[in-house]
Amino acid sequence: MYVSVIGTGYVGLVTGACFAEFGLNVLCMDLDAKRIADLEKGKVPFFEPGLSELVTKNLTAGRLRFTTDLHKAVDEALVIFIAVGTPSREDGSADLSFIDEVAKNVGTRMTGYKVVVTKSTVPVGTAKRIRSIIQANQETACNFGVVSNPEFLREGSAIEDFMRP
Helix, strand or coil, rough: EEEECCCCCCHHHHHHHHHHCCCCCCEEECHHHHHHHHHHCCCCCCCCCCCCHHHHHHHCCEEEEEEEEEEHHHHHHHHEEECCCEEECCCCCCHHHHHHHHHHHHHHHHHCEEEEEECCCCCCHHHHHHHHHHHHHHCCCCCEEEEEEECCCCCCCCCCCCCCC
């Protein structure tokens, strides 16, 4: 199965590396070209025990790849994980602009069934919002699913938390 993870921050990179370790083909996408270039060399931009080794192992095995091309990430995957930032606004609410932008781009590229998964921390009702944005941006209507898979990773034990929830 082919999986894409949009966002290579803490949650996205741990998610992608762990899915690759399970044997899935994973394409991690980020707009930060330097980060992607470093990840392609096995350089992880933050410390999480065991993550560098997991990334290197799965890069070498060909199960984990990196790109800045969102279209490629959407086109290749059956399941698309959204793991982008949702920073707090001044009023304390979540800024969903990054989520909205990903949903819009997924909608424009979708030509067949996909499952879109929110991994980012989002408020209740975000799945409905994502569904509406994707539908509004589809050139040709096609069926898709939207589900939530919230992260509960603890820094320092994220790999263990992911592999054995």
